[in-house]
Amino acid sequence: MTPLLTMIGIPPTIAAASDSNQIVASAASGAYAHSRLGGVDFKMGLFLFAGGMAGSTVGVRMGHRMNADTLKIIFASVVLIIMVKIFLELVLAPDLMLTLMGEQ
Numbered sequence: 001m002t003p004l005l006t007m008i009g010i011p012p013t014i015a016a017a018s019d020s021n022q023i024v025a026s027a028a029s030g031a032y033a034h035s036r037l038g039g040v041d042f043k044m045g046l047f048l049f050a051g052g053m054a055g056s057t058v059g060v061r062m063g064h065r066m067n068a069d070t071l072k073i074i075f076a077s078v079v080l081i082i083m084v085k086i087f088l089e090l091v092l093a094p095d096l097m098l099t100l101m102g103e104q
Contacts, residue, residue: 001015001018001019001022002015002016002019002075003075003076003079005018005019006072006075011068012063012068012071012072012075013063013068013071016059016063016071020056031045088100
């Protein structure tokens, strides 16, 4: 959602914060619903929570040190890399993809 928000003119820092708030609300709702069905691994959840807190702290500090244009370039690069990966997975045969990635 962050790249979309930046494309419509919202500053990258505000877009990232807005996206993060939406993710927290969605994740909390999903975790509550799944916990009622017994489908939540709370030990794994704590591990992921700790990693998320550490990553978000580092991300916020890096975000404060970068200007908006640098953040836009980083977001665009990540989206482009993901797009190329998905395209290659769709177009190339799985065996060829594994060979290109050096996993065979």
